[in-house]
Amino acid sequence: xxxxxxxxxxxxxxxxxxxxxxxxxxxxxxxxxxxxxxxxxxxxxxxxxxxxxxxxxxxxxxxxxxxxxxxxxxxxxxxxxxxxxxxxxxxxxxxxxxxxxxxxxxxxxxxxxxxxxxxxxxxxxxxxxxxxxxxxxxxxxxxxxxxxxxxxxxxxxxxxxxxxxxxxxxxxxxxxxxxxxxxxxxxxxxxxxxxxxxxxxxxxxxxxxxxxxxxxxxxxxxxxxxxxxxxxxxxxxxxxxxxxxxxxxxxxxxxxxxxxxxxxxxxxxxxxxxxxxxxxxxxxxxxxxxxxxxxxxxxxxxxxxxxxxxxxxxxxxxxxxxxxxxxxxxxxxxxxxxxxxxxxxxxxxxxxxxxxxxxxxxxxxxxxxxxxxxxxxxxxxxxxxxxxxxxxxxxxxxxxxxxxx
Amino acid sequence: xxxxxxxxxxxxxxxxxxxxxxxxxxxxxxxxxxxxxxxxxxxxxxxxxxxxxxxxxxxxxxxxxxxxxxxxxxxxxxxxxxxxxxxxxxxxxxxxxxxxxxxxxxxxxxxxxxxxxxxxxxxxxxxxxxxxxxxxxxxxxxxxxxxxxxxxxxxxxxxxxxxxxxxxxxxxxxxxxxxxxxxxxxxxxxxxxxxxxxxxxxxxxxxxxxxxxxxxxxxxxxxxxxxxxxxxxxxxxxxxxxxxxxxxxxxxxxxxxxxxxxxxxxxxxxxxxxxxxxxxxxxxxxxxxxxxxxxxxxxxxxxxxxxxxxxxxxxxxxxxxxxxxxxxxxxxxxxxxxxxxxxxxxxxxxxxxxxxxxxxxxxxxxxxxxxxxxxxxxxxxxxxxxxxxxxxxxxxxxxxxxxxx
Numbered sequence: 060x061x062x063x064x065x066x067x068x069x070x071x072x073x074x075x076x077x078x079x080x081x082x083x084x085x086x087x088x089x090x091x092x093x094x095x096x097x098x099x100x101x102x103x104x105x106x107x108x109x110x111x112x113x114x115x116x117x118x119x120x121x122x123x124x125x126x127x128x129x130x131x132x133x134x135x136x137x138x139x140x141x142x143x144x145x146x147x148x149x150x151x152x153x154x155x156x157x158x159x160x161x162x163x164x165x166x167x168x169x170x171x172x173x174x175x176x177x178x179x180x181x182x183x184x185x186x187x188x189x190x191x192x193x194x195x196x197x198x199x200x201x202x203x204x205x206x207x208x209x210x211x212x213x214x215x216x217x218x219x220x221x222x223x224x225x226x227x228x229x230x231x232x233x234x235x236x237x238x239x240x241x242x243x244x245x246x247x248x249x250x251x252x253x254x255x256x257x258x259x260x261x262x263x264x265x266x267x268x269x270x271x272x273x274x275x276x277x278x279x280x281x282x283x284x285x286x287x288x289x290x291x292x293x294x295x296x297x298x299x300x301x302x303x304x305x306x307x308x309x310x311x312x313x314x315x316x317x318x319x320x321x322x323x324x325x326x327x328x329x330x331x332x333x334x335x336x337x338x339x340x341x342x343x344x345x346x347x348x349x350x351x352x353x354x355x356x357x358x359x360x361x362x363x364x365x366x367x368x369x370x371x372x373x374x375x376x377x378x379x380x381x382x383x384x385x386x387x388x389x390x391x392x393x394x395x396x397x398x399x400x401x402x403x404x405x406x407x408x409x410x411x412x413x414x415x416x417x418x419x420x421x422x423x424x425x426x427x428x429x430x431x432x433x434x435x436x437x438x439x440x441x442x443x444x445x446x447x448x449x450x451x452x453x454x455x456x457x458x459x460x461x462x463x464x
Numbered sequence: 465x466x467x468x469x470x471x472x473x474x475x476x477x478x479x480x481x482x483x484x485x486x487x488x489x490x491x492x493x494x495x496x497x498x499x500x501x502x503x504x505x506x507x508x509x510x511x512x513x514x515x516x517x518x519x520x521x522x523x524x525x526x527x528x529x530x531x532x533x534x535x536x537x538x539x540x541x542x543x544x545x546x547x548x549x550x551x552x553x554x555x556x557x558x559x560x561x562x563x564x565x566x567x568x569x570x571x572x573x574x575x576x577x578x579x580x581x582x583x584x585x586x587x588x589x590x591x592x593x594x595x596x597x598x599x600x601x602x603x604x605x606x607x608x609x610x611x612x613x614x615x616x617x618x619x620x621x622x623x624x625x626x627x628x629x630x631x632x633x634x635x636x637x638x639x640x641x642x643x644x645x646x647x648x649x650x651x652x653x654x655x656x657x658x659x660x661x662x663x664x665x666x667x668x669x670x671x672x673x674x675x676x677x678x679x680x681x682x683x684x685x686x687x688x689x690x691x692x693x694x695x696x697x698x699x700x701x702x703x704x705x706x707x708x709x710x711x712x713x714x715x716x717x718x719x720x721x722x723x724x725x726x727x728x729x730x731x732x733x734x735x736x737x738x739x740x741x742x743x744x745x746x747x748x749x750x751x752x753x754x755x756x757x758x759x760x761x762x763x764x765x766x767x768x769x770x771x772x773x774x775x776x777x778x779x780x781x782x783x784x785x786x787x788x789x790x791x792x793x794x795x796x797x798x799x800x801x802x803x804x805x806x807x808x809x810x811x812x813x814x815x816x817x818x819x820x821x822x823x824x825x826x827x828x829x830x831x832x833x834x835x836x837x838x839x840x841x842x843x844x845x846x847x848x849x850x851x852x853x854x855x856x857x858x859x860x861x862x863x864x865x866x867x868x869x
Contacts, residue, residue: 060672061641062583063733067740073747102535112528115755116521122719123517129718130507164569164750171748172577175604178467195747199580236466267465313534313754314527328468335472342478342600343576345569348756349718350520 066201073191075431076100079415086419096454098442099425101245101400103310105373108366110357111309118353129349134341136162136318140352143359144318153290159322159333161340162355164347166275166304166317171196172343173271173300173319176335177237184235187223188215188246188432188439190273193239202237205230210435215247215393215402216255219262223435234266240289241273243280246432246441247402248394250285256292263298269327270299275317278308278371280397288320296322300332307399309358309367316347316355374399377444377451384455388462399444402429406462414440422457471606478596480836481505484820491824501859503847504830506650506805508715510778513771515762516714523758534754539746541567541723545757548764549723558695564727564738566745567760569752571680571709571722576601577748578676578705578724581740582642589640592628593620593651593837593844595678598644607642610635615840620652620798620807621660624667628840639671645694646678648685651837651846652807653799655690661697668703674732675704680722683713683776685802693725701729705737712804714763714772721752721760779804782849782856789860793867804849807834811867819845827862 079099087095107115121127135141141160148155163169170192179201185193187206197204206223209215222231240259243250251259263270270289277287288303289295304317311317321333347355357363378395385392385403392403405414411428418424418440426443429436444451484504492500512520526532540546546565553560568574575597584606590598592611602609611628614620627636645664648655656664668675675694682692693708694700709722716722726738752760762768783800790797790808797808810819816833823829823845831848834841849856 061586061674061732063735063737063740064581064583065733067581067735067743070743100536104530104533104535106530106533107524107527109528112524115524115527119512119517119520119524119755119759122512122520123514125509125511128509128511128715130509130715131505131717164753167750168748176469176472178469181466192747199744199747269466310533310535312536312750315750315753327466328470330468330472332468335468338472338475339604342597342604343573345572345717345720348569348720348753350524350755351753354524 064199066199069198070195073195075191075427078431079425079427082416082419083425093423095419095423095425096446096450097425098446098451098454099427101443101445102312103307103445104447105310105370107310107314107354108363108370110360110363110366111354114357115350115354118350122350132346132349132352134344134346135337136160136347137349137352140356143356147359148288148290151287151291153288155290155320156323159320161319161321161336162347162352163317163319164315165306165311166273166302167192169302169317169319170271170273172339173302173336174200175339175343176332177269181236182230182233183237183239185239186217186241186244187434188429188436189239190241190245191432205235206433208435209247211391211404215244215249216251218255218258234262234268236268238263238268238270239273240270241275243276243285243398244394244400245273245276246400246427246429246436248398248400249402250280250397252284253286253292256286256289257294260289260292260294260298264294267327268298269325269332270295272299272301274301274303276307276398277303278367279375279399285397290320290322296324298325300325305355305358308371309363310370311355314351314354316351373448374444377446377448380448380451380455381442381444384459388459395444401442401444403440403442405438405440408438411437411440417461418458421461422454424454424457469604471604474603475600478600480596480832483836484830484832487821487824488830498828500824500828500830501851501855502830503851503856503859504832506712506848506850507717508712508850509852510715510775512715512719512759513768513775515765515768515771516759519762520755520759523755527755537751537754537757539749539751540742541565541752542754542757545761548761552764553693553695556692556696558693560695560725561728564725566724566726566741567752567757568722568724569720570711570716571678571707572597574707574722574724575676575678577744578707578741579605580744580748581737582674586641587635587638588642588644590644591622591646591649592839593834593841594644595646595650596837610640611838613840614652616796616809620649620654621656623660623663639667639673641673643668643673643675644678645675646680648681648690648803649799649805650678650681651805651832651834651841653803653805654807655685655802657689658691658697661691661694662699665694665697665699665703669699672732673703674730674737675700677704677706679706679708681712681803682708683772684780684804690802695725695727701727703730705730710760710763713776714768715775716760719756719759721756778853779849782851782853785853785856785860786847786849789864793864800849806847806849808845808847810843810845816842816845822866823863826866827859829859829862
């Protein structure tokens with residue numbers, strides 16, 4: 060008699076965006092004429108840039124002609140795209156071999172799938188607040204999870220050893236096997252600097268742990284002090300895997316392309332993790348659509364780079380509008396500078412969901428309650444810079460108005 | 465200290481296509497002027513049909529305009545495509561709900577990923593010879609595997625109870641929990657008829673097992689007696705999951721789109737498997753590229769249907785050329801009628817690899833040695849109908865010539 064994976068029974072319902080959508084729907088039903096501004100979900104709004112659209116169309120044409128048609132491609136991605144990714148890293152003096160770069164259909168897929176190569180018995184460390192996928196994918200595999208203590212006092216950038224209260228002394232001493240770091244962070248927008256990341260790399264190397272570094276928001280990082288790749292940090296090649304995505308970089312949330320870097324120097328149990336991941340991907344994946352890979356290639360051309368920068372600057376200016384409003388209001392926040400997310404303290408001591416309702420009903424603005432990302436998110440709130448300029452400005456005017464009351 | 469998934473150490477090297485490519489490369493190095501005809505790999509050669517190319521281009525254009533741009537889509541796929549799949553099944557009087565259809569980036573991905581929802585303790589039954597992915601994905605999870613005995617005497621279509629010699633009496637009596645059926649089959653091209661599939665459905669329902677039905681080659685099935693979906697069989701809704709792909713149907717091997725059907729009636733451990741799969745997909749997948757889904761939608765339009773039929777008919781005519789040659793030569797074969805694969809007995813008692821070398825060196829034709837698909841494949845050989853007509857005819861002329869010697 061077949062049995063299911065009983066770990067699925069341990070999953071909590073994915074309540075957050077379901078509940079925000081539900082409360083929004085109720086409100087809109089009661090107030091059909093109200094113009095509600097949505098700054099909750101982390102999805103982009105600007106269209107694909109012309110260089111990408113042209114590449115997609117050209118590749119589609121090629122697929123219709125026998126001489127240029129492509130069947131099965133390499134599961135790891137075409138070299139034309141891997142070379143572009145390699146060169147992109149080389150700009151920051153990160154030298155990668157092509158065989159260390161795996162093209163994927165997005166960071167979310169790889170974030171789940173990469174766990175296949177690790178033992179179920181590994182102890183996992185995730186930040187609180189957290190992107191829920193890190194937790195759910197490990198619960199599905201039956202792994203035990205402990206939490207970093209990200210909070211206002213450490214600017215939501217916990218270092219090694221900053222475990223959440225309640226972590227057993229044994230787990231704290233022994234240390235985790237798998238460490239999730241997302242920087243610039245989702246949901247908080249906070250970004251580790253070079254020195255802070257070095258501490259994590261040293262810790263992981265010392266413990267024999269592996270860092271899963273989520274670099275999905277790297278293109279929002281500004282200046283030289285905030286690494287855009289963990290491989291900018293000495294020592295990372297022996298302890299880190301990097302997951303990246305073109306979703307936020309180039310508006311690929313609906314186009315689906317990313318990449319994962321697994322250095323050959325990353326060895327555990329006398330085994331190159333690169334070889335394991337290659338085996339996983341060649342067995343359970345058949346590569347990303349050729350057409351999409353050509354679109355992704357265009358992101359890295361000089362023309363594409365210029366065009367996507369315009370979009371990122373647009374979102375960053377939205378973030379600036381939000382930050383200015385919070386500063387005017389004297390509200391504590393982080394994020395926004397290196398990130399499309401602004402994470403702030405709910406005003407007047409409100410809890411996350413009370414402020415969600417307040418903001419929706421009083422200002423007609425939808426955000427995301429911090430509590431939905433973990434206990435440490437209680438009393439905080441996330442707004443995204445992915446709306447239009449007009450809506451962002453209007454939303455901030457409304458926020459200022461209702462809080463001035 | 466992090467540990468890897470030690471099951472990966474149990475994987476056998478994926479030797480088959482590596483070795484055939486290696487022997488081919490050696491031969492070509494020695495005979496650079498020889499025109500070698502490749503009929504080994506199951507990849508298509510005909511380009512995407514015009515309806516699909518037009519749809520891809522149109523969708524690419526939409527992505528470049530703010531008003532029609534699409535960000536994150538539903539992980540299960542857009543309704544516009546799921547409706548087309550539903551209607552396609554309805555033509556064969558299979559009624560599906562939209563929520564039973566999950567759009568994927570191909571059957572290979574889902575074939576691996578679906579295992580996530582099942583316990584590691586389930587006993588797995590696969591045919592021998594077998595598409596290696598069924599085996600490797602289960603080895604990675606640490607599941608125990610037993611084999612069906614597909615052979616010449618049952619036309620490579622084993623029924624329930626036909627286990628390979630060496631299967632323990634206990635396993636045979638207890639029966640498997642997960643059953644893989646691929647029909648029309650890869651690698652043999654053999655296809656179960658309605659009555660034979662009914663035996664499997666009844667067996668699975670009786671044992672509480674789940675059939676993973678690989679329908680990737682359904683569009684090659686001819687006539688009413690060969691089901692194109694397991695859901696054409698009464699009782700399948702309580703015991704089967706169907707994996708399907710547009711790779712062979714519409715030449716999507718490099719474009720990547722398929723679908724998986726999980727009926728709501730399929731319940732194990734008091735849990736709807738549909739709900740588990742939905743949770744897996746929403747957690748570890750972010751849907752198929754919008755552009756690709758529009759391309760897939762075009763496959764199901766009247767225009768698309770007509771155009772893909774031309775391609776399938778072309779390949780089927782190639783299969784006919786191969787079958788005619790084998791009949792002329794008096795060689796036993798199966799497949800070819802409902803399949804792009806022809807599976808035949810190596811002539812003159814040669815083993816699979818001896819015949820591979822013979823065919824390459826004497827005739828300049830590359831195929832796939834049956835032994836590479838399992839012990840029962842020894843002494844058999846696979847040719848595919850995915851080449852051009854000219855090459856297929858030329859290859860068969862050469863085969864007839866070298867065997868007439």
